[in-house]
Amino acid sequence: MPSAPSYEPPAPAAPPSAPYSAPPASGGYTAPPAGPAPVGYATADDKTWALISHFGGIVLGFIAPLIAMVVKGNESPTVKAHAVEALNFQITATIAYIVAWILATCSFGLLFFMPILVWIAVAVFCVLGGMKANEGQLYRYPATLRLVK
Numbered sequence: 001m002p003s004a005p006s007y008e009p010p011a012p013a014a015p016p017s018a019p020y021s022a023p024p025a026s027g028g029y030t031a032p033p034a035g036p037a038p039v040g041y042a043t044a045d046d047k048t049w050a051l052i053s054h055f056g057g058i059v060l061g062f063i064a065p066l067i068a069m070v071v072k073g074n075e076s077p078t079v080k081a082h083a084v085e086a087l088n089f090q091i092t093a094t095i096a097y098i099v100a101w102i103l104a105t106c107s108f109g110l111l112f113f114m115p116i117l118v119w120i121a122v123a124v125f126c127v128l129g130g131m132k133a134n135e136g137q138l139y140r141y142p143a144t145l146r147l148v149k
Helices: 044-060 063-072 077-106 114-134
Strands: none
Touching: 044 063, 044 077, 044 114, 063 077, 077 114
16 A cells, blocks of 8 residues: 655745734725925925916916915915915906906907907916926016915
């Protein structure tokens, strides 16, 4: 009768380099480290909100910097500074739009291009503000009424 195969226990594994720790209560997922914060900002989230306050004004007018100021203004003085500056500019731009539409209407369409020029100027200054914010610098918009402090 053939002999039964002999059982050999496995070789002991190398000791772990770090002690075992239980996974976090959040289901075991941990976010990867975000890396260093962008230059001029405490976190990458601050940079995102600063960019939203400047670039968002092209499409949403004063609504974008107002949202940025309400959401992150109390948490980050940097975001608040960018949002206040962009909000002041967008309020000034809204006044300029109203004046341009009044001029275009009262001139019976001869000055139809005035609202278009205002929109182009707003878009250019918002892009300049966003580019400076991307570099970590506060952009001071020219010819802006400083109504919000």
